[in-house]
Amino acid sequence: MLEKGTSYFGVRDPKHAETDLDRFEEEGLNAILHTFSERDREYFYDLRDDLDLGYDGGAGTMEQIVAASKERGFRVYVNPWAVGRVFGGEAFSEFIGRNPESCQRLSTGERVPAACFNDPTFREFMREWTRDAASLGADVLFWDEPHWFIPEWHGENVPEGAWTCRCESCQAAYRERYDEQMPATQTERVDEFREAMLVDFLEEMMEITHEAGAKNAVCLLPSEDAEHGLRDWQQIAERDPLDILVTDPYWNIFDHADSAETFVSYFTEKVVSLADEYDLESQIWIQGFALDGDPETVEAVRTATREAVDGGVDSVFMWGYDACRTVSSIACEDPEAVWDAHLDELPDS
Numbered sequence: 001m002l003e004k005g006t007s008y009f010g011v012r013d014p015k016h017a018e019t020d021l022d023r024f025e026e027e028g029l030n031a032i033l034h035t036f037s038e039r040d041r042e043y044f045y046d047l048r049d050d051l052d053l054g055y056d057g058g059a060g061t062m063e064q065i066v067a068a069s070k071e072r073g074f075r076v077y078v079n080p081w082a083v084g085r086v087f088g089g090e091a092f093s094e095f096i097g098r099n100p101e102s103c104q105r106l107s108t109g110e111r112v113p114a115a116c117f118n119d120p121t122f123r124e125f126m127r128e129w130t131r132d133a134a135s136l137g138a139d140v141l142f143w144d145e146p147h148w149f150i151p152e153w154h155g156e157n158v159p160e161g162a163w164t165c166r167c168e169s170c171q172a173a174y175r176e177r178y179d180e181q182m183p184a185t186q187t188e189r190v191d192e193f194r195e196a197m198l199v200d201f202l203e204e205m206m207e208i209t210h211e212a213g214a215k216n217a218v219c220l221l222p223s224e225d226a227e228h229g230l231r232d233w234q235q236i237a238e239r240d241p242l243d244i245l246v247t248d249p250y251w252n253i254f255d256h257a258d259s260a261e262t263f264v265s266y267f268t269e270k271v272v273s274l275a276d277e278y279d280l281e282s283q284i285w286i287q288g289f290a291l292d293g294d295p296e297t298v299e300a301v302r303t304a305t306r307e308a309v310d311g312g313v314d315s316v317f318m319w320g321y322d323a324c325r326t327v328s329s330i331a332c333e334d335p336e337a338v339w340d341a342h343l344d345e346l347p348d349s
C-alpha cells in the first residue's frame with residue numbers, strides 16, 4: 001500500500017493537533033512527519049516532574065502528539081528541523097548561538113551561522129537529539145536535507161570562491177584522512193572530503209537510531225553536486241543503517257518552474273531504482289509551499305503527485321500540511337486548491 005503523508009508543525013497543543021490528525025485520517029493519509037526543532041526539544045519534550053500538569057499518561061507535549069498520531073494508525077516520522085542550521089526547515093538554532101566555536105568556517109576564515117558536522121560538541125548534541133527523537137516513539141527519524149553551508153540560502157556576502165568547512169576539526173580530520181594539510185582552495189579532494197564527512201556523520205546518527213529501535217530516512221536535496229549534498233547518491237544508499245531513500249524535487253524553487261513533470265519524474269526514477277538496488281523504501285516529497293494560485297500551478301501539483309505515484313515510489317509526502325497555509329512567509333497563494341489537488345491525485349489504497 002502506498003504511504004501517504006504530510007509534515008506537521010507549529011501546533012503544540014495536543015488537543016488541537018488531534019483535530020488536525022483526525023482530518024488527515026479522513027483525507028486518506030496514513031503517515032505524518034512531526035518537526036522536532038531545537039525549540040521543540042527544549043520546551044515541548046521534557047515533563048516537569050515537580051508539578052502535576054494533568055497531562056495524559058504523564059508524557060511531554062511532543063510525546064503526546066506522537067502518541068496521538070500512532071493511535072490513529074499513522075507511521076510517524078520525526079525530523080531535526082533546522083537543527084544546527086544544517087538541516088532544512090523554518091526554525092532557528094540556539095546551538096549555533098551558544099556554541100560559536102562549533103560553527104563552520106569559510107576557507108577564508110570567517111565563521112558562518114551553521115554548525116560543523118565534524119565538530120565534537122555538535123556531534124554530541126546530535127547524538128542526544130537522536131536519542132530524544134527516537135524516545136518520542138517515532139517510527140522513523142528523517143534526516144532532512146543535510147548539507148554543508150549553502151551561502152545563497154542565507155543571503156550571506158561570502159567572498160568569491162570561499163567554501164566550508166575549514167574549521168580546526170575539519171582540518172584535523174582532513175590531515176588524518178589524506179596525510180596532508182587541507183588546502184584553502186576547493187579542490188576535487190576537498191569536495192570528496194565534504195561528501196565523505198557528511199555521510200560519516202549520517203551513518204553515526206543512523207546507527208544510534210537503529211539502536212533505539214527506529215528506522216532511518218535520508219532526504220537528499222534534488223541535485224547531484226557537492227554544493228548541495230552528494231554527487232553520487234549511492235554513497236548514502238549503500239549504508240547499512242539506511243532504510244528509506246528520499247528526495248524532495250520542489251520544481252518551483254529549484255529553478256525548474258516549468259518542468260514539474262520532468263523534474264519530479266527524473267528524481268522519482270532515481271530514488272526508486274536506487275531503492276530497488278539496495279533493498280530500501282523510496283519516498284518523494286511534493287511541493288506544497290510558495291506556489292502561486294494560477295490554475296497551471298495547481299495543475300503542476302497534480303502532475304507532480306501523479307509522476308511520483310506512477311513512478312512507483314513507496315511513499316509520497318507533501319510539505320507541508322494544508323499547503324503551508326499557516327506559514328505566511330512560504331504559504332501557497334491558494335493553499336486549499338494545492339492541498340486538495342495533491343490529495344485528489346493520491347490513490348485510495
Ligand SMILES: [Zn+2]
Nearest residue numbers: 116165167170
Ligand atoms: Zn568544520
